Amino acid sequence: MYLTRSSISLDALLAEVSSPECGGTCVFLGTVRDGPEEHGVTAIEYSAYEEMVEGELGRIVAEVGERWAGARVALRHRLGLIPVGEASIAIVTAAPHRAQAFEACRYVIEEVKRRVPVWKKELRADGTEVWVDPSGRPTTRPAHV
Amino acid sequence: MYLTRSSISLDALLAEVSSPECGGTCVFLGTVRDGPEEHGVTAIEYSAYEEMVEGELGRIVAEVGERWAGARVALRHRLGLIPVGEASIAIVTAAPHRAQAFEACRYVIEEVKRRVPVWKKELRADGTEVWVDPSGRPTTRPAHV
Amino acid sequence: MAPQTPSGTIRVRFFARYAELVGRAEAAVAVPLPATVGDVVRRVRDQLPGAHDIPERPLTAVNLRHVKLDASVRDGDEVALLPPIAGG
Amino acid sequence: MAPQTPSGTIRVRFFARYAELVGRAEAAVAVPLPATVGDVVRRVRDQLPGAHDIPERPLTAVNLRHVKLDASVRDGDEVALLPPIAGG
Numbered sequence: 001m002y003l004t005r006s007s008i009s010l011d012a013l014l015a016e017v018s019s020p021e022c023g024g025t026c027v028f029l030g031t032v033r034d035g036p037e038e039h040g041v042t043a044i045e046y047s048a049y050e051e052m053v054e055g056e057l058g059r060i061v062a063e064v065g066e067r068w069a070g071a072r073v074a075l076r077h078r079l080g081l082i083p084v085g086e087a088s089i090a091i092v093t094a095a096p097h098r099a100q101a102f103e104a105c106r107y108v109i110e111e112v113k114r115r116v117p118v119w120k121k122e123l124r125a126d127g128t129e130v131w132v133d134p135s136g137r138p139t140t141r142p143a144h145v
Numbered sequence: 146m147y148l149t150r151s152s153i154s155l156d157a158l159l160a161e162v163s164s165p166e167c168g169g170t171c172v173f174l175g176t177v178r179d180g181p182e183e184h185g186v187t188a189i190e191y192s193a194y195e196e197m198v199e200g201e202l203g204r205i206v207a208e209v210g211e212r213w214a215g216a217r218v219a220l221r222h223r224l225g226l227i228p229v230g231e232a233s234i235a236i237v238t239a240a241p242h243r244a245q246a247f248e249a250c251r252y253v254i255e256e257v258k259r260r261v262p263v264w265k266k267e268l269r270a271d272g273t274e275v276w277v278d279p280s281g282r283p284t285t286r287p288a289h290v
Numbered sequence: 291m292a293p294q295t296p297s298g299t300i301r302v303r304f305f306a307r308y309a310e311l312v313g314r315a316e317a318a319v320a321v322p323l324p325a326t327v328g329d330v331v332r333r334v335r336d337q338l339p340g341a342h343d344i345p346e347r348p349l350t351a352v353n354l355r356h357v358k359l360d361a362s363v364r365d366g367d368e369v370a371l372l373p374p375i376a377g378g
Numbered sequence: 379m380a381p382q383t384p385s386g387t388i389r390v391r392f393f394a395r396y397a398e399l400v401g402r403a404e405a406a407v408a409v410p411l412p413a414t415v416g417d418v419v420r421r422v423r424d425q426l427p428g429a430h431d432i433p434e435r436p437l438t439a440v441n442l443r444h445v446k447l448d449a450s451v452r453d454g455d456e457v458a459l460l461p462p463i464a465g466g
Contacts, residue, residue, distance in 0.1 A: 010155070014174075020229050023178035026171070026250075028243065029159075030378050033168035035241055048377070049305050049370055052354040077377065084165050089378050096180055098173065102251055105171075109243060109378055115356065117370070118377025119306035131307045133374045175466045193465070194393050194458055197442040222465065234466050254466055260444065262458070263465025264394035276395045279462045 002057040003050060005080045008090045016074035017094040024098035026105040030089040032082050040125035044132075046079045046088055049117040053077065060111045064093070064104045071095040071104045077118060088120075147202040148195055150225045153235045161219035162239040169243030171250035175234040177227050185270035189277075191224045191233055194262040198222065205256045209238070209249045216240040216249045222263060233265075295322045298365035300330050306373045308348070312340045321363070327352060328359035330369050344371060383410045386453035388418050394461045396436070400428045409451070415440060416447035418457050432459060 010027065017025065034041040061073045075091040082088050089112065093104040112118075113134065122130045155172065162170065179186040206218045220236040227233050234257065238249040257263075258279065267275045303316045319333050327350045335341045349372040350357055363369060391404045407421050415438045423429045437460035438445055451457060 010159075014155075018230065020178065021180035023176055023180070025174040025176060027174070028247070029170040029172070030243065031168055031170060033165065033241070035166035035168070037241075046377070047306055049303070049351070049354075049372065052351055052370065053377075055354045085163065096178070096182075098175065098254060102173070102247070106247055112378045113375070115375070116377045117305065117351070117372050117375055119373055120376050121306075131373070132376045134376050191465070192394055194391070194439070194442075194460065197439055197458065198465075200442045201444075257466045259463070261465050262393065262439070262460050262463055264461055265464050266394075276461070277464045279464050 002054055002075060002077055003048065004076050004078050006078070008076045008078055008087050010087075010090055010092070013074040013076065013090055013092040017072040017092050019072060019094060021070065021096055022072060022094035022101075023096060024101040025092065025094040026098070026101040027093075028089070028091045028105050028109050029087045030109070031087050032084045034084045038122070041084060041122045042125050043081050043083045043123045044088070045081050045121045045123060045129075046077075047119050047121075048077075048079055050079075052117050056116045057112070060108055060115070063111070064107060067107070068095055068100045068104045071100050073104065073108060075108060077112070077116070079118075081123075147199055147220055147222055148193065149221050149223050151223070153221045153223055153232050155232075155235055155237070158219040158221065158235055158237040162217040162237050164217060164239060166215065166241055167217060167239035167246075168241060169246035170237065170239040171243075171246040172238075173234070173236045173250050173254050174232045175254070176232050177229045179229045183267070186229060186267050187270050188226050188228045188268045189233070190226050190266045190268060190274075191222075192264050192266075193222070193224055195224075197262050201261045202257070205253055205260070208256075209252060212252070213240055213245045213249045216245050218249065218253060220253060222257070222261070224263075226268075297321065298323045298325065298363065298367075300325075300363055301366075301368045302330060302334055303368060303370040305370065308344050308371050308373050311343045312338050323365065325363050326359060327357055327361045327363055327369055330363055331359065331371065334371070348372065349374070385409065386411045386413065386451065386455075388413075388451055389454075389456045390418060390422055391456060391458040393458065396432050396459050396461050399431045400426050407457075411453065413451050414447060415445055415449045415451055415457055418451055419447065419459065422459070436460060437463070 032044045072094045077089045091108045093101045095101040120132045177189045217239045222234045236253045238246045240246040265277045300319045351370040388407045439458040
């Protein structure tokens, strides 16, 4: 079960991958942002094709095991309403050496962004709601091909 | 103060870099390892040229700020006797976007390994103590040039 | 007499903005077989109110895996129309 | 009469394995000036018991910064002899 509707516990994920043979651990946390590129975002509503997310994340985790021998992975993706500053995703990779841990962690987040069917709608301080497209730009109108 | 002789609190470091403008956070944890390349390591004794460590880490942190605009860094290096499985170093970087966070985190650990005067002595289950050289191989004899 | 064309029923699922456009999360769509995912998308866009604003070539999945539009579908398959992915 | 050569006193610090070799953490070393870090290292290796097992060209720092052996030293400087770095 990679999906949750609660706050993500990083400590629990770290414990999942901990091993005396792993000297390097890398973490990626994606958090809801309200920066200059946003426009008064107060929270993001995350939704997903949940059954497919579980399958796709399982395949990504298996790929890490094939590409980086000895690497261990734990991750959670949060759904529902997530306030600014809280994590929507946490990925933890541990490996005998640091290069493997970094590469595996980066691989997981890049594949998540590419393949895992999750969507987000920005809730803004002015009351508007906007679907976010992968480049980070909002799409208020249908994107005709 | 980047050096500590106590367990490193990852939560405290995460809080140091947390910002609504940062959507990506990357963590590296280096932990004491007892893997197949080691020989029954029970702990590692870390020592340092402490005044120089503080200066060198401060310079590395400043370099991150110059190379990745908007990136934030927090880190601790632990000294003293550290048991297998516990962290000797924790680095947290946060940035508006994930690529910056990953690159900054990797930069810090690589520079630490290259420039920061810290040494470690492996304590083994058989009672022997061995200085570790940077390639990870023990040096029991002086390394004549 | 020509043999009757076999027909399949596809469960089509909509997510995020596409679900808002059609005002529903799923639909049962009948297609003559053999058929591709592209055929299913065309039926959906032609027949379902609001669905014409879904792109002609959306991301699609069959039975929980990403596929291209030329992938074939069988009776009982689940086809999902996926807006641009924005997770993580 | 030739002018007397000025002399400087350098605080030399030893760490980790090097400190074990010389059995101490620091020493005061007098060198004729001008002098380089390499001159200080040579004095240390020649004069201090156990120091000959320190490499001829160790990593060195002056006043808390990495330097090469041709860096100059001044009276009162702190020169550190650093075994191969193994932190992180």
